[in-house]
Amino acid sequence: MATKLRPRKMKLAHIEECFARMSARLPEPKTELEYKNPYTLLVAVVLSAQATDVGVNRATKGLYAAADTPQAMVALGVDSIAHHIRTCLLYTSDAA
Numbered sequence: 193m194a195t196k197l198r199p200r201k202m203k204l205a206h207i208e209e210c211f212a213r214m215s216a217r218l219p220e221p222k223t224e225l226e227y228k229n230p231y232t233l234l235v236a237v238v239l240s241a242q243a244t245d246v247g248v249n250r251a252t253k254g255l256y257a258a259a260d261t262p263q264a265m266v267a268l269g270v271d272s273i274a275h276h277i278r279t280c281l282l283y284t285s286d287a288a
Contacts, residue, residue: 225249228260235265243280251277 202210224245227233232252239248255276259268 226252228256231262232256232260239277239280247280251279 223233225233225236225240226249227236235255236248236252239251243251255273258272258276259265265273
């Protein structure tokens with residue numbers, strides 16, 4: 193019978209070391225996701241869990257034109273957000 197492995201929490205020092213090594217190796221990381229600001233990058237990353245970067249870029253082009261801040265996104269409403277991201281898989285759960 194296989195034993196179930198429990199995930200271990202990383203210690204802060206290990207996390208900092210990991211980020212330091214990644215930053216040294218790739219100081220200016222690039223992404224194929226299109227975004228306007230840190231908030232829209234976050235939106236794109238969340239959507240990219242369910243779709244390709246190309247699909248996310250297609251869906252967010254109109255979304256970012258309509259709302260590119262948290263306040264504007266809230267004002268846009270779930271139905272409008274869902275309309276914009278409908279081409280992404282599972283958009284109904286991502287929009288809520």
